[in-house]
Amino acid sequence: MKLISWSLLFLIPQAFSNNCNLPIVSLPQGKSEKIDLITDINKVCSDELDRKFKDVSARFVLNSQCQLSVLKRNDFGKLVAFEEFNQREIVSAGEIICNLDGSMTITNNTKSFCFPKETLEPLFHILNASKISFKFVDKLDLSCPKKTRIPDSTVVLIMIDGFSSEYVKKFSPPFLNQKIKEASFVKNLTPVFPSETTVSLQSIITGVEPNAHGLVGSKFYSPKLKRRFDFRDNRFFVIPPLWITLEQQAILSAVESWPGSEVLINGRKPRFNLPYERSRSLENKLKFILTSIKNGAKFVSIWIHDIDSSGHRFFNDSERMKIEVLRVDSFLSRMFKELTSLKNTDVQLLIASDHGMNKLDRSKKIDISSIDFSKGILEGSHVVLNYHDQNNKNVQKIFKDLKKVSSHLGVYLRNQIPEEYRYNHNSNIGDLTLIADPGWIIDYGQTIKGNGVHGYLAKQDPAMNGVLFAIGNKFKTNFNLTSADSREIHSLIIKLLNAGEPSTNFKKLETLQLLLK
Secondary structure, X not given: OOOOOXXXXXXXXXXXXXXXXXXXXXXXXXXXXXXXXXXXXXXXXXHHHOOOOOOOOEEEEEOOOOOEEEEEEOOOXXXXXXXXXXXXXXXXXXXXXXXXXXXXXXXXXXXXXXXXXXHHHHHHHHHHHHOOEEOOOOOOOOOOOOOOOOXXXXXXXEEEOOOOXXXXXXXXXXXXXXXXXXXXXXXXXXXXXXXXXXXXXXXXHHOOOHHHXXXXXXXXXXXXXXXEOXXXXXXXXXXXXXXXXXXXXXXXXXXXXXXXXXXXXXXXXOOEEEOOOOOOXXXXXXXXXXXHHHOOOOEEEEEEOHHHHHHHHHOOOHHHHHHHHHHHHHHHHHHHHHHHXXXXXXXXXXXXXXXXXXXXXXOOEEEOOOOOOOOXXXXXXXXXXXEEOOOHHHHHHHHHHHHOOOOOEEEEEHHHOOHHHOOXXXXXXXXXXXXXXXXXXXXXXXXXOOXXXXXXXXXXXXXXXXXXXXXXXXXXXXXXXXXXXXXXXXXXXXXXXXXXXXXOOOOOOOHHHHHEO
């Protein structure tokens, strides 16, 4: 197949999208089929898509680094890894994909170009002149986005890691204190359990609890995948995050440092994305926000880790914590001024925290070093640990031994974890789960660092609660709520962007809707 001329593509209106959006491509049994272009382009698409590819001989697979590799059927009919694809072959290859919505997608190496149905006529003439042939696929990840009204507003979500609800009163940050009077404020934003960053962020961005999305800790083991959690492996992300929902409706997203934003989920990524990097400065995060908005992003989110890092190190040092809180508050003030100065942009600003923080007391250690976990896999934190073991006899023995260790340690078989935790219906949760009482920590052989800790159930330890500030012309002024569930942020953003109804496995939560005028 000839390579499509890049110069020709730029002649077509609405031609290209520079994100890496290639689907898994299924080839029919034997040689790939090539069909010369004919004038009735819609008929060709329809006829070919009616076929069902039951006998797939190979798959082209795109990984998170936008590199192609090949899987091929072995003698037993299983798809297995094949030798690495020759890069020269990739560069000289191109695909023309007919989508069910009547659109077409052209892919070339790591670029993809989606053509809405109404722009196909001029494209057809160029392709016909170039004598390019079709290669049809049955995976439709690249269908052109559904037509939707461009949202009137731009939503900016600032996630401040580890900003406890108690910090506002304790350190009196000027900008945030001012916004309590001028905007809407939720004093206690309740995180899911365990109140850890990865878990909480995933619940906020999907609107569901860990039982559904499966990220059950910042560190955990998946018996299904047979590996420990890696945020660069898209198999861990089973519930589509908010940016996927928006991108499917042609609402552009820009995301910085969120778990899952670096990998393809349902064949898509955020249109603009900065990967996780702890050293990225607040100023560079602000540049990302402003640049993304100027390039059409309607949902923008960044993650600020500074206060969480300081909380773990300096929780007992009020002066050092105050300096850090006031530094972030000053940044938020500068950012707000920049956002309000943007022309023709109606910004709705959400400033939220994923969880709070409390004092780490080393005198309250629960020592489980005498228990032999070597026959299974133990993973988690000093607050919540999950133990996986296929041997039920081992599980029962360890269960009985742990019950004798401390009255401040909850030890549960998976189906016996109390319902208030909402943490008992996912295979990534251990055959045994260990939960420390608030104020207590589990010593399981890993170094216990710092002076601050989180992870407890907020109902039992209110210091785990975060905060939410909602600032913009769609929100009430001088309006305070005592508490709300952090998962509601997902449905609130969907409502602000007029992006339909949130798809969630749980009853819709509507407390945050009270913030709206």
